[in-house]
Amino acid sequence: MSSRLRLPLPPSAQHDPFKVSCSTCALRQVCLPTGLPAAEVVQLERLVSDRHAVARGAVLFKTGDVFEAIYIVRTGFFKTSTSAEDGRDQVTGFHMAGELLGLDGIYDGAYASQAVALEDSQVCVVPYGRLEDLTREFDRLRRQFHRLMSRELVRDQAMMVLLGSMRAEQRVAAFLINLMRRLRARGFSSSSVVLRMTRDEIGSHLGLTLETVSRTFSRMQEDGVLEVRARELRVLKPRQLLQLVRRAA
Amino acid sequence: MSSRLRLPLPPSAQHDPFKVSCSTCALRQVCLPTGLPAAEVVQLERLVSDRHAVARGAVLFKTGDVFEAIYIVRTGFFKTSTSAEDGRDQVTGFHMAGELLGLDGIYDGAYASQAVALEDSQVCVVPYGRLEDLTREFDRLRRQFHRLMSRELVRDQAMMVLLGSMRAEQRVAAFLINLMRRLRARGFSSSSVVLRMTRDEIGSHLGLTLETVSRTFSRMQEDGVLEVRARELRVLKPRQLLQLVRRAA
DNA sequence: CGCGTCCTTGAACCTTTTCAATTCAGGTGG
DNA sequence: CCACCTGAATTGAAAAGGTTCAAGGACGCG
Missing domain, CATH: 1.10.10.10 (Winged helix-like DNA-binding domain superfamily/Winged helix DNA-binding domain)
Incomplete structure (x- = not known):
C-alpha cells in the first residue's frame, strides 16, 4: 500500500552486485549520467568502480573527514547534517536514490557535513580526483556536473526561503x-x-x-x-x- | 573614520577603465583567479573582456533571465534575492568585491535569483559558455571553479543553521x-x-x-x-x- | 513480551511579530 | 541655506506562533 524507498535493481546488477553498470541502472534518469552520450556513460562506469553498503544508522562520512569521493545514493535513504562546534546540530537534507552526497567537501578537502544512513543503503563511490580528470576530457559530463552543483545552490535557496519566511x-x-x-x-x-x-x-x-x-x-x-x-x-x-x-x- | 566599500583600483585600470587585467587587479587575492598560475590568469583575462557599470538600485539580472554570464563584483555592493510566485521575497545574500554572482543560473539556463546593486558598482562579466570551454583546457581554473561552487554550498549550509536554529x-x-x-x-x-x-x-x-x-x-x-x-x-x-x-x- | 525510543498532547511561557506612533536622516527645491 | 518631504529607523504595546516542560501512550526491536 505504501511506497518502499527501494528501487528494484536491473537484472545485471542483481546477478553481480559488485559490478557497476550505469548504462543499465534503474537510476540513470535521475542520476549523474542523465542525458550523457553513451560514450561518456561508459567512462563514468569505469570510474565508479566501487559500491559500498551502509547499514542503517552508520556514518558514511563525517565533518572533517578527508574528502576523497562523492557518493551517489543507489538504494536507501540518508540524512546529512552539520555539527557546529557549540553542539548546534542541524539536518541540512534528506537524500534518496540518485542524489549526490559530499559536494561540500570539494571546497577545502574535508567534508563540511555528516551523512548517516536512515535505512540499510548502498552508495556508488565516485573518487573525486578521477572525476576531476574525467571532466577535463568529457564536455557533457563536465557540464552535467556543473549543472548538478548549481541545482544544489538553487535548492539551498529554496530552503532558505522556507526557513526564513x-x-x-x-x-x-x-x-x-x-x-x-x-x-x-x-x-x-x-x-x-x-x-x-x-x-x-x-x-x-x-x-x-x-x-x-x-x-x-x-x-x-x-x-x-x-x-x-x-x-x-x-x-x-x-x-x-x-x-x-x-x-x- | 568608517570603511568605504570601494577598493582603490590599480593604476593600469584607472588609466584604461575598459581594459580588464586580472594580473594587476587589487582583488586577485579574493577573486576567481586566486592561486592560479600566471598562464591561466592570462587566459582568464582574455575571457573577462567586458566590464559593466551598475547604478545604485539597478538590476543586474533577475529571476528567469536567460543565463549567459557569471558576474564578479569589482567595486560596490549587491544584494541577491529570490522572488517566489506568491510574492514571498527573501534576500539570499549580500555580495562585495571579488564575489561571484549568478551561479544559480547554470542549472537550467535561467537565473533563479535577482541581483540588485546597493551602491554604484562595477562587475566583471564572465561569459559562461567560454568559461566552460576554458575549464576544459585549464586544470587549475577548473578546480578553482569547482572549489568556489562548493564554497557556496558550505556557506548556504551555514545560513541554514543560522535560519533554523x-x-x-x-x-x-x-x-x-x-x-x-x-x-x-x-x-x-x-x-x-x-x-x-x-x-x-x-x-x-x-x-x-x-x-x-x-x-x-x-x-x-x-x-x-x-x-x-x-x-x-x-x-x-x-x-x-x-x-x-x-x-x- | 518487555523495554526503550519515538510520538502525541496539554499548559505555561517566551520570543518575535504585528500594529501603530514618533523620530530621524538625507535629498530636493524654493 | 534652510525648510520641507519622504523613506528609513526607532520604540512601545498587544497579539500570535512556537518552544519548553511534562506526562502518557504507542510502536517496534530484541
Whole structure:
C-alpha cells in the first residue's frame, strides 16, 4: 500500500552486485549520467568502480573527514547534517536514490557535513580526483556536473526561503510536497510514504521542534489533508497541501 | 573614520577603465583567479573582456533571465534575492568585491535569483559558455571553479543553521561577524562599516522583521557591544559579539 | 513480551511579530 | 541655506506562533 524507498535493481546488477553498470541502472534518469552520450556513460562506469553498503544508522562520512569521493545514493535513504562546534546540530537534507552526497567537501578537502544512513543503503563511490580528470576530457559530463552543483545552490535557496519566511504549517507542507515529488520522479506512489526519519529529524531540518512537527501532522490529519499513523503517511488532498504553501505568511 | 566599500583600483585600470587585467587587479587575492598560475590568469583575462557599470538600485539580472554570464563584483555592493510566485521575497545574500554572482543560473539556463546593486558598482562579466570551454583546457581554473561552487554550498549550509536554529540576537551577531570578516579580508577596517542595506533587507536575509533587527542593534548598543548611528556601525567589543553567537540556543 | 525510543498532547511561557506612533536622516527645491 | 518631504529607523504595546516542560501512550526491536 505504501511506497518502499527501494528501487528494484536491473537484472545485471542483481546477478553481480559488485559490478557497476550505469548504462543499465534503474537510476540513470535521475542520476549523474542523465542525458550523457553513451560514450561518456561508459567512462563514468569505469570510474565508479566501487559500491559500498551502509547499514542503517552508520556514518558514511563525517565533518572533517578527508574528502576523497562523492557518493551517489543507489538504494536507501540518508540524512546529512552539520555539527557546529557549540553542539548546534542541524539536518541540512534528506537524500534518496540518485542524489549526490559530499559536494561540500570539494571546497577545502574535508567534508563540511555528516551523512548517516536512515535505512540499510548502498552508495556508488565516485573518487573525486578521477572525476576531476574525467571532466577535463568529457564536455557533457563536465557540464552535467556543473549543472548538478548549481541545482544544489538553487535548492539551498529554496530552503532558505522556507526557513526564513514560512510558518510551521507551510514548512511542513512544503517538506511533504518536495518529498512526494522526488518519490514520484523515482516511480513511487506520490500519495503514500513510510517516513524514514523521526519527527525530531524533520524538525531539525525545518527549523522547528519535534512537538511542532507532530502537532502540525495532527492538525493536517484533523483537516483531512493527511492520514498519519506513526511513520506511515498518506496525502489525501494534494491540492489543499499545495494551497497551504502558497498562502502568503 | 568608517570603511568605504570601494577598493582603490590599480593604476593600469584607472588609466584604461575598459581594459580588464586580472594580473594587476587589487582583488586577485579574493577573486576567481586566486592561486592560479600566471598562464591561466592570462587566459582568464582574455575571457573577462567586458566590464559593466551598475547604478545604485539597478538590476543586474533577475529571476528567469536567460543565463549567459557569471558576474564578479569589482567595486560596490549587491544584494541577491529570490522572488517566489506568491510574492514571498527573501534576500539570499549580500555580495562585495571579488564575489561571484549568478551561479544559480547554470542549472537550467535561467537565473533563479535577482541581483540588485546597493551602491554604484562595477562587475566583471564572465561569459559562461567560454568559461566552460576554458575549464576544459585549464586544470587549475577548473578546480578553482569547482572549489568556489562548493564554497557556496558550505556557506548556504551555514545560513541554514543560522535560519533554523539561532535566536534573533545570535543571527544579527553572526551576520555582523561575517560581514566584518569579509571586509577585513579586503583590507577594510574590521570594526567600522557604513551599511549599504536597510534594516528591512537585513531582516529579510536573517528571517527577521526590520523591527527586530532594529531592536537588536539598540540592545547591543545599550550593552556596549556596538555603536550604531543609522547606517554607521562600529563594533566596540568583538569578543563579546562572538560570544553571542557561540552561546547555544 | 518487555523495554526503550519515538510520538502525541496539554499548559505555561517566551520570543518575535504585528500594529501603530514618533523620530530621524538625507535629498530636493524654493 | 534652510525648510520641507519622504523613506528609513526607532520604540512601545498587544497579539500570535512556537518552544519548553511534562506526562502518557504507542510502536517496534530484541
